[in-house]
Amino acid sequence: MIRAKVIGNLYATCKDRGLEGKKLLLVQPVSKDGRPKGRPLVAVDSTGSGYDEEVILVRGKEAAFPFLPQEVPTDLGAVGIIDCVTWNRDAE
Amino acid sequence: MIRAKVIGNLYATCKDRGLEGKKLLLVQPVSKDGRPKGRPLVAVDSTGSGYDEEVILVRGKEAAFPFLPQEVPTDLGAVGIIDCVTWNRDAE
């Protein structure tokens, strides 16, 4: 799982039925200290996260677990809103 | 999931039975502002997307979900045509 910041939204009228009614987030992975790192991705939201919040992203089949038994065709999902992170700067 | 632009098509006569009748797209992943980024990939289409349209690509097993219960041997699928994207330039 990786940390990312919600930086926008994405709209698609014509899409697979499994994605209907799902909120699509544009998310920017961040490094330990919260700076953007890598390219933005598209994630399905299941926690009610919104703009500028930091979330936990899960990849692969697991991204669709919050919607079971519905089979949602996604490979990236926001499954938690991060409150805080503790880490050791020496490990960098 | 990532965003990509449809840049071409791909034809294969001799292929696995699961891919028969499936439209194969040559897609180019794009960055937030729509510029090409990374190398082109091959995706199976399930939304009727065509040349020059921007689509949502899903990787892994989920790419075959739109064709269930058929088992399509693909790891990349276009599952939505993007209408618009809103994002915050400050997050770049």
Add this chain to the structure above:
Amino acid sequence: MIRAKVIGNLYATCKDRGLEGKKLLLVQPVSKDGRPKGRPLVAVDSTGSGYDEEVILVRGKEAAFPFLPQEVPTDLGAVGIIDCVTWNRDAE
């Protein structure tokens, strides 16, 4: 899925039972215009593809779909031989 050229073969006497009788290909991913890109990989063949042919590679669990119900321990499979590709050079 990605495009690749078959550049060789690989032989292993001592292997998992699921791989017995399967043809192992050494494949080189290629870019849009057919030039080698990235490092060579090992794929299981299910389409009768041979030396110097361009194939469609599928990753993950889907690579084993052509062999169902047998459980083949592979994460990369050649599922189609490419006849031709049409693409727009402007998108590069």
Add this chain to the structure above:
Amino acid sequence: MIRAKVIGNLYATCKDRGLEGKKLLLVQPVSKDGRPKGRPLVAVDSTGSGYDEEVILVRGKEAAFPFLPQEVPTDLGAVGIIDCVTWNRDAE
């Protein structure tokens, strides 16, 4: 699987139900000789590993195996605490 060092913890009140009660670790992948390599990731712990310990990380669906039959939406899990590693420096 890869080796990583536990460098911190991560707290999220609002999260998917499948993650409730799970300890979230901030882990730093390391190279053969224990130096940090690549960016930190978020993993679910199932072995009681703690700060500064070196763990084995497993990716994908397998990360949720220790919690079966519960379906935990994670793609990275710490499944073992490393005691020691033997390796040949010549192979570097």
Add this chain to the structure above:
Amino acid sequence: MIRAKVIGNLYATCKDRGLEGKKLLLVQPVSKDGRPKGRPLVAVDSTGSGYDEEVILVRGKEAAFPFLPQEVPTDLGAVGIIDCVTWNRDAE
């Protein structure tokens, strides 16, 4: 699947039950001509491969297939010992 050389072993007393009794290998992916490429990984052995042998590595869920019906939490497995590889140097 990729080719790799076994360069060491890894020991973990405290680990997930699914990994008990499994031999953990430290493996170094190699390029076509057998030179090390990329960083070393941790794989579960199912073929009796040993130090300095070249093996076929499979990623993802398939890495656990040799142990079915047991659910082994691994995402990388050595499923074959390579005898020889034939390839065309022109393709490089």
